[in-house]
Amino acid sequence: xxxxxxxELKMFDGRQIFYYDREPVERSAxxxxxxxxxxxxxxxxxxxxxxxxxxxAAHRQGRAFLPPKEFCPLCPTKTDFGTEIAxxxxxxxxxxxxxxxxxxxxxxxxxxxxxxxxxxxxxVFSDQHEGSFGSLELAQMRTVMAAWIDRTREISTLxxxxxxxxxxxxxxxxxxxxxxxHGQIYSYPFITPRTSKMxxxxxxxYDSTGVPLISSIIAREIKxxxxxxxxxxxxxxYVPFAARYPFEIHVAPKVFLADLAGLxxxxxxxxxxxxxxxxxxxxxxxGIQMAYIAAWHQAPVRVGRDVLGLHWxxxxxxxxxxxxxxxxxxxxxxxxxxxxxxxxQSAQQLRDVQL
Amino acid sequence: xxxxxxxELKMFDGRQIFYYDREPVERSAxxxxxxxxxxxxxxxxxxxxxxxxxxxAAHRQGRAFLPPKEFCPLCPTKTDFGTEIAxxxxxxxxxxxxxxxxxxxxxxxxxxxxxxxxxxxxxVFSDQHEGSFGSLELAQMRTVMAAWIDRTREISTLxxxxxxxxxxxxxxxxxxxxxxxHGQIYSYPFITPRTSKMxxxxxxxYDSTGVPLISSIIAREIKxxxxxxxxxxxxxxYVPFAARYPFEIHVAPKVFLADLAGLxxxxxxxxxxxxxxxxxxxxxxxGIQMAYIAAWHQAPVRVGRDVLGLHWxxxxxxxxxxxxxxxxxxxxxxxxxxxxxxxxQSAQQLRDVQL
Numbered sequence: 154x155x156x157x158x159x160x161e162l163k164m165f166d167g168r169q170i171f172y173y174d175r176e177p178v179e180r181s182a183x184x185x186x187x188x189x190x191x192x193x194x195x196x197x198x199x200x201x202x203x204x205x206x207x208x209x210a211a212h213r214q215g216r217a218f219l220p221p222k223e224f225c226p227l228c229p230t231k232t233d234f235g236t237e238i239a240x241x242x243x244x245x246x247x248x249x250x251x252x253x254x255x256x257x258x259x260x261x262x263x264x265x266x267x268x269x270x271x272x273x274x275x276x277v278f279s280d281q282h283e284g285s286f287g288s289l290e291l292a293q294m295r296t297v298m299a300a301w302i303d304r305t306r307e308i309s310t311l312x313x314x315x316x317x318x319x320x321x322x323x324x325x326x327x328x329x330x331x332x333x334x335h336g337q338i339y340s341y342p343f344i345t346p347r348t349s350k351m352x353x354x355x356x357x358x359y360d361s362t363g364v365p366l367i368s369s370i371i372a373r374e375i376k377x378x379x380x381x382x383x384x385x386x387x388x389x390x391y392v393p394f395a396a397r398y399p400f401e402i403h404v405a406p407k408v409f410l411a412d413l414a415g416l417x418x419x420x421x422x423x424x425x426x427x428x429x430x431x432x433x434x435x436x437x438x439x440g441i442q443m444a445y446i447a448a449w450h451q452a453p454v455r456v457g458r459d460v461l462g463l464h465w466x467x468x469x470x471x472x473x474x475x476x477x478x479x480x481x482x483x484x485x486x487x488x489x490x491x492x493x494x495x496x497x498q499s500a501q502q503l504r505d506v507q508l
Numbered sequence: 509x510x511x512x513x514x515x516e517l518k519m520f521d522g523r524q525i526f527y528y529d530r531e532p533v534e535r536s537a538x539x540x541x542x543x544x545x546x547x548x549x550x551x552x553x554x555x556x557x558x559x560x561x562x563x564x565a566a567h568r569q570g571r572a573f574l575p576p577k578e579f580c581p582l583c584p585t586k587t588d589f590g591t592e593i594a595x596x597x598x599x600x601x602x603x604x605x606x607x608x609x610x611x612x613x614x615x616x617x618x619x620x621x622x623x624x625x626x627x628x629x630x631x632v633f634s635d636q637h638e639g640s641f642g643s644l645e646l647a648q649m650r651t652v653m654a655a656w657i658d659r660t661r662e663i664s665t666l667x668x669x670x671x672x673x674x675x676x677x678x679x680x681x682x683x684x685x686x687x688x689x690h691g692q693i694y695s696y697p698f699i700t701p702r703t704s705k706m707x708x709x710x711x712x713x714y715d716s717t718g719v720p721l722i723s724s725i726i727a728r729e730i731k732x733x734x735x736x737x738x739x740x741x742x743x744x745x746y747v748p749f750a751a752r753y754p755f756e757i758h759v760a761p762k763v764f765l766a767d768l769a770g771l772x773x774x775x776x777x778x779x780x781x782x783x784x785x786x787x788x789x790x791x792x793x794x795g796i797q798m799a800y801i802a803a804w805h806q807a808p809v810r811v812g813r814d815v816l817g818l819h820w821x822x823x824x825x826x827x828x829x830x831x832x833x834x835x836x837x838x839x840x841x842x843x844x845x846x847x848x849x850x851x852x853q854s855a856q857q858l859r860d861v862q863l
Contacts, residue, residue, distance in 0.1 A: 448842070492563065
């Protein structure tokens with residue numbers, strides 16, 4: 154990182170916390186909450202029907218559910234109520250999840266259980282309780298990017314991690330349990346089903362054309378024009394040709410990159426502007442805050458790094474004011490998606506929003 | 509079918525409707541609603557990132573959304589309001605979906621569009637407006653089975669159908685737009701992503717063991733015992749070892765079968781009893797009507813018929829009263845499921861319900 158200062162501290166129970174600051178702020182606040190034991194790693198089970206791995210995180214059932222603002226665990230600590238962040242202000246903070254679905258391997262589990270090894274982190278976008286990624290100042294969004302880049306780089310060195318996944322869930326409609334603007338980083342000990350499939354298709358494409366798949370897709374979007382939402386020198390945003398959700402937008406760097414860790418400062422600097430535009434357009438379609446999942450697709454840590462390209466995927470289940478798209482029988486049980494809105498139509502709606 | 513009478517009639521717009529009756533009832537009611545054109549087949553697009561097919565059914569946006577009981581389109585026609593079923597009573601009815609995601613190929617579409625060929629049917633479980641599959645009388649459930657068996661057999665003969673999928677969505681939490689007890693049959697012109705994956709795993713298992721995968725899974729469940737919910741001579745119900753949902757139950761015939769069309773009368777006769785028990789136990793866990801998706805996994809029409817076994821999969825996103833499991837970042841974007849409840853624990857909860 155060229156311009157952001159990172160300070161690493163410990164939380165009350167030994168978890169790591171990282172402060173990311175544009176200015177060289179001194180960070181030394183101590184987390185004085187009473188010590189409590191951390192949950193043991195959960196287990197993973199392989200589905201005999203599909204070969205896919207399912208993480209069993211039974212300790213997550215008791216986690217906080219939409220607490221009132223004064224008990225928000227992601228706000229800075231300003232009163233006697235000790236939050237997850239001991240300092241009274243911060244810019245961007247990342248810490249290990251208190252109830253992680255995946256965590257560092259432990260020797261305390263019985264040998265016959267396959268541990269859900271990995272690492273789960275919370276990325277707090279701001280010390281202000283209201284907002285989401287798109288409502289941040291551009292400079293603040295850039296600091297969040299610096300945190301994503303740094304965490305991707307560092308977590309990728311863990312021997313038990315195969316894939317790093319940074320994402321933001323926004324809105325109670327997608328199960329958000331804390332309203333404070335934040336995202337998460339899940340690091341898996343396996344390659345996830347969707348990435349595995351994308352990897353196979355991307356490898357086939359590369360083998361037959363010598364071009365990364367995402368580059369061919371971008372070329373096609375530029376040729377077709379009709380699904381493009383926004384672009385600048387380094388990034389392009391479009392509704393994908395075969396979108397799965399009523400509103401789905403992909404934002405990709407114009408030059409192939411495997412992951413966030415490979416972003417140059419110049420390309421990273423150009424992201425906040427297009428990200429903000431895209432998210433403003435999304436909220437503008439119906440004039441309401443849209444629930445969404447914003448997901449960074451990255452190449453796995455050890456394989457496919459020449460073929461699977463970084464892109465940011467935003468999906469919203471809002472198909473009209475008061476109407477959600479539910480994943481019912483066809484989508485949920487068969488993985489076969491039915492779309493109610495044509496991609497060209499939703500792209501037009503997004504372009505038509507007056508900013 | 510050995511004991512059910514089927515009567516085939518036409519609806520006002522030319523769609524087919526089938527009445528299934530245990531007794532030889534005369535069915536001849538005419539659908540007198542004013543003629544309106546049927547929607548053209550939608551298109552399908554292949555996702556370049558995954559190779560998967562997405563159906564584009566833009567004509568579905570205007571479909572009925574939780575109408576009041578007097579305007580329920582699935583009730584029998586008893587007043588001036590003409591419903592989808594012209595008769596004033598019925599036992600079980602199946603008709604072609606008015607806004608189908610997949611329909612018979614047409615020559616009217618431009619050549620460059622890949623048509624969403626297939627067939628979508630609605631299965632109305634009763635002429636009573638309240639209830640769901642599990643609340644039917646056992647004999648009525650058996651008639652629904654007869655309809656599923658008949659429709660699977662007949663639709664499997666269509667040259668443009670590769671897979672037949674019968675399912676029931678129950679509860680507004682999974683997007684149900686009509687409360688009248690009903691299910692649907694989707695018939696796809698491709699093998700769905702989940703079936704495709706199951707097929708590959710099942711084929712590998714068969715090649716290395718000579719035994720269908722579902723038979724090995726059932727043997728393991730009988731050995732482990734802890735996840736079994738109910739069984740009778742012909743069927744077994746269990747929470748799968750690597751369940752994806754807080755409550756997930758699989759019900760499988762004890763002897764391998766490719767699909768519903770292959771069910772003998774004896775095995776079909778034994779299903780309603782175990783299905784009712786399982787659904788009563790599901791509602792009993794929290795003492796509320798549980799939202800669920802009940803999905804019949806069947807072998808595709810043309811391939812894998814020796815290796816992929818029929819089973820009925822019930823999944824519920826209800827993890828506690830007032831709490832739903834949402835498919836957020838990890839599940840939705842990566843296909844990687846995180847479970848909050850261990851399968852042995854939910855199996856225990858289901859067994860503990862007093863019937």
